[in-house]
Amino acid sequence: MSDRIYCDNAATSFPKPPDVLAAMQHYAETLGASAGRGAYREAIEAGEMLTDGRRRIARLINAPSPESIVYTLNCSSALNLAIHGVLRDGDHVVATRMEHNSVLRPLHLLLAEKRIDVSWIPADARTGIVEVEAVRSALRSNTRLLCVNHGSNVTGAVQDIASLSSICAAHDALFLVDAAQTIGHIPIDVREWKIDLLAFPGHKGLMGPLGTGGLYIRPGLESTMRPLIQGGTGSISELPEQPEFMPDRFEPGSHNAIGIAGLVASLKWIEARGVDALREHDCSLSAQFLETTQKIPGLTIYGPTDVTRRVAVFSVAIDGLEPSELAALLESEFGILTRPGIHCAPFAHQALGTDVTGGTTRISFGALNTLDDVERCTTALRELAEANATAHA
Ligand SMILES: Cc1ncc(COP(=O)(O)O)c(C=O)c1O
Incomplete structure (x- = not known):
């Protein structure tokens, strides 16, 4: 891997x-x-x-x-x-x-x-x-x-x-x-x-x-x-x-x-x-992900922006890209493994309004992910959002 x-x-x-x-x-x-x-x-x-x-x-x-x-x-x-x-x-x-x-x-x-x-x-x-x-x-x-x-x-x-x-x-x-x-x-x-x-x-x-x-x-x-x-x-x-x-x-x-x-x-x-230390790590991954992705045009991040009200599970969408297309690009071009779709939670996607677009692409970090992994993900999202915006300009 x-x-x-x-x-x-x-x-x-x-x-x-x-x-x-x-x-x-x-x-x-x-x-x-x-x-x-x-x-x-x-x-x-x-x-x-x-x-x-x-x-x-x-x-x-x-x-x-x-x-x-x-x-x-x-x-x-x-x-x-x-x-x-x-x-x-x-x-x-x-x-x-x-x-x-x-x-x-x-x-x-x-x-x-x-x-x-x-x-x-x-x-x-x-x-x-x-x-x-x-x-x-x-x-x-x-x-x-x-x-x-x-x-x-x-x-x-x-x-x-x-x-x-x-x-x-x-x-x-x-x-x-x-x-x-x-x-x-x-x-x-x-x-x-x-x-x-x-x-x-x-x-x-x-x-x-x-x-x-x-x-x-x-x-x-x-x-x-x-x-x-x-x-x-x-x-x-x-x-x-x-x-x-x-x-x-x-x-x-x-x-x-x-x-x-x-x-x-x-x-x-x-x-x-210790779970307290693992929680701190989880929050630091979330904080970095949110900070670097918030300013990317065409990219939507669902979920709380307050890291104390979330775990490091992110639903993301890029305007004009199907969730499965985004997941496929993340894997084929950047080696990033994610999960597109409804995530076995249909009502949650109805609440977000993402049921009509086939769900979202989910990026979920764990205890063994690093800040470098987060950076690779956010760089990939920026490049894909920019490339997609240029293609549709
Ligand atoms: C919120 C939630 N509940 C329940 C489950 C079911 O867990 P399991 O796959 O261990 O049956 C999952 C699995 O992803 C989940 O995310």
Whole structure:
């Protein structure tokens, strides 16, 4: 990848820290066992590795116990577990128009089956930020769930979780936060922010491999939640019922142990740097990107201009160029890897008015991008905007 710059970290982070690959190789070569499925040393060690990962994630988000963390295969499966797990017929849900399809689609299925009602909260057309007051006025006496995308995968907008949490608590609704674009990038405190359910991927800001993710479930809530799937857990195997205790209630089937081995290593990598320092780096990349692109004629950058209200995910457009044409030029002429289109967030693009142009081109920086990478991106955007303006003059 030496002459190529990976700028698609909102999809999955790349490259991964070398220790992640080493831990996966170590697991494959020396353990290989499925946790909880054998009494021999390797299986016990695999179980201990899973517990170690839970402890580290719990510490990272200030969860009260490691058992409140359930491993999933990605953020989508965590969001589905949360949504289908808590909602019952007749419930009302409040969700923002910035949600990803992993929230929109499960809600739409339940809506189509006429089992729930949903109020969609609009977002600012330029930034993607949602007004807290709009959320307050949408909450009803039967609102069971408030779903909020913490950081947008389209504009980078970061919602005001602290304010949203206090109005949610006042209404007795459950608070589900999609931390797909913020975990590992922004400090998260589930206790301070009174978050009931936090869905997260292991493979984006946490720097772990694909196939990892998780759901934090506030202790006490699990008994009211329906597991999506039932099956073997290696615990109380003599009973045909799914165990009620955590995390087994929501973790039937063999784990992605090789992926979790990588995730544990990436969590150590995150701890060694500290999320505050990673946030500072993310803000410095955003600040430089915004400063250098704001003055380029013909180039539009969507999302907040205040770096404290965003992550380093940028939707960009050049007048007269299709999003896929811009992405293709960035790759073929500059070796810059981006993602064009709707980014699995159709309502967010409707909010920006970019649904009619086939979406935008997304440039998303990660922990391993540098200020030099940002400069190469902004230089490329300037050259392409100028060339395009000349061609159309
Ligand atoms: C905001 C948001 N939520 C959820 C997801 C789904 O994550 P995963 O790919 O881990 O299922 C994504 C993925 O890009 C996302 O950006």
